[in-house]
Amino acid sequence: MSRNLLSAADLSAAEAQTILDSAEQMYAIQSRQVKKLPTLRGRTVVNLFFEDSTRTRSSFEIAGKWLSADVINISAKGSSVSKGESLRDTALTVAAMGVDALVVRHATSGAVQRITEWVDCSVVNAGDGTHEHPTQALLDAFSLRRRIGDLAGRHVVIVGDLTHSRVARSNVLLLHTLGADVTLVAPPTLMPAGVASWNCATSWDLDATLSGEVNGAVDAVMMLRVQRERMSGGYFPTEREYAISYGLNPRRLKLLPKDASILHPGPMNRGLEISSAAADGDRSIVLDQVKSGVAVRMSVLYHLLAGVDQPAPALEEVSP
Amino acid sequence: MPAQSNSRPSSRHITTSPSDSGDSKTVLHADDVARVLDRIAHQILEKTRGGADVVLLGIPTRGAYLADRLAARIRAFGSVEVGLGMLDVTLHRDDLRTQGVRPLGKTVEPVGGIDGKLVILVDDVLFSGRTVRAALDALNDLGRPRSVQLAVLVDRGHRELPIRADYVGKNLPTAREEQVKVSLSEIDDEDSVYIATKSEPRSESGQPE
Incomplete structure (x- = not known):
């Protein structure tokens, strides 16, 4: 090394x-x-x-x-x-x-x-x-591996503010190295430039991705924080609209397979990108990540x- | 936890080993290793008065397999179930700076812990004694045993610390530049102990040269 x-x-x-x-x-x-x-x-x-x-x-x-x-x-x-x-x-x-x-x-x-x-x-x-943020990607992979075993061939969905997220980039790189499939989901305004060259699939439709219609059944979903401090405005109309379209709310939670894990690198904006039902449920490994x-x-x-x-x-x- | 192997190859015609560079001499064959382990198991039963309170802690990699085999033999000979665990000493080694970082082995605390128990450390080769020193330090982190003993398959001499083994499979006088290799069927092709003169890339046999 x-x-x-x-x-x-x-x-x-x-x-x-x-x-x-x-x-x-x-x-x-x-x-x-x-x-x-x-x-x-x-x-x-x-x-x-x-x-x-x-x-x-x-x-x-x-x-x-x-x-x-x-x-x-x-x-x-x-x-x-x-x-x-x-x-x-x-x-x-x-x-x-x-x-x-x-x-x-x-x-x-x-x-x-x-x-x-x-x-x-x-x-x-x-x-x-x-x-x-390579150590964050390592700990996400570690936490996930503890929960679902070897990551090779598993399908991880990363959702949220991808443009401003160092966590997403490191995770895509590491998960690809470990043999996992990654799908990035974000509104078009938050999809990073040049994402086509990354080793992952992309989608704008969270519901379809979580139900497995985009890239196969989902083993884990990682919700990223909406980084208000990096937002100079204009990425999405309102927080409420973001929560409805891309938040992991109780309705969407039902689309996710029963054995899928939920990750969040923290700190969480509850009610925005992740609901309390998702953050505190059985499938959440947020505290284990810490x-x-x-x-x-x-x-x-x-x-x-x-x-x-x-x-x-x-x-x-x-x-x- | 490595599984106890039932295969005990009895062939006496072992002349080459996987890592044999042509300049090696086999000291213990598969059936010798089996007999030596039988004896150590009996000695442990004798010296510990039937194996009460005994916990075997194998030092990965090969010490852990040896501890497994000893536990199975003690179960067979003395009808007693001894505690069994693994103790990785890498993080306590004093040669990381000179020999470089190595991947960590597994530490498995025995059921019931080690407090107040008679802990027997199990390793394949006893050489400088530095691995055992590291193991004694590592033991401190797990608890406080009543006493600690040491069982090794081969004692090859050249100690650098005041450490001795309580149970020795074979005393093997060696030159310092020679290398003692232990193969075990769980991870190698067969059971054997051999001396290699040439330095080989695999130096799992305990201590750094």
Whole structure:
């Protein structure tokens, strides 16, 4: 595996499976009484967040701490960034302190990639603009795999604000790598430009997709948050109309197969893209996604950092 | 959890192994491995007074299969059901930085836990002792056993830590640069233990060189 995790496309199928398999072991550790492993003792991880985040930042922090790394949080507010320091200077300043990994979130697509050109340590993309969020895709795949088993040949539907969603892009890349079929559903105004070149099907009709008329029976549906903060208006007439056409409301829930899973990367706008009946029902794995976030990030930090003194050997298949 | 294998190939004509580079010597054949495991099972029953409170913890990959087989034999010989689990030590290893990251094995806590139990760690090859040290650390995270013992199929010497095994299948004097390989029918073609002089890509036999 390379030193950085910038895109879900960086991972081969074998590497992705290895990370998910290791996360399985980390997940088991989460339910132990003593949740502390010595593996990353002496390593320092800095969470460099130029954008707000609760679950990603805290789960990276918990993941690092449970593996005994020292974790420091730096957010744009209250740091020199608010005094006008450039991205490059901030990254170099933090890296100069001798950290082993930077976990970066930034509002601009490609900002994290840019940082890797300036610093020597490992860099993990925790979300850059509307580009990618690879650990979210990993945890979605992990959570889903726990619920429905191997994802090869399964059909995942991703619904919502695809234009502004880094989660959707990373998920399409990773799910394709893992052999799953993906259908993207959104109103035409929220369908990303160039989606035809992605490895997935697309549809504007959520009802038809959920009933299996578009791309076959549905194994899981992922509802994306309508990102009000990225909306400069004009994508859809009203929130009410969006909820009626693309929200997972109780009526639509009946179209979804009984054994299908419902995912949401959070935070949820209840009543807009997802109804409480869907979010809190048996088929929802929203809370498991949060729990999986820590396990998956432990696994990512382990694979990136535990052996960095020399290039990691080729990954082998995990024996039982 | 690996399944107990019923096949016990008795052929004595094992001259080559899958990873045989032509420069290896077989030390234990399939029927030798079976006899050695029989003996260790009897010794465990004897030394633990009938296997009460015993929990076998296999260290993946091959130690876990050996623990499975020992549990089956103890069940057959002593009519006692011992606890059985798996303990992956990767996250506790001290050589990740030099040997690189490896995929994690499985940890399976035995039913009933390990608190107050007599835990017997099971591994295929005892070499530097660093795997066992890591296992002792990993045990701390699971609970507090009454005492801990160690069973290995092969003890090849060259210890780097004050660690010894309580049950040894075979003491095998080796040169440091030699490699001891254990094949088990659950994942390899057959049961055997052999010494390879050339370094081979597969070095599952426990400790780093």
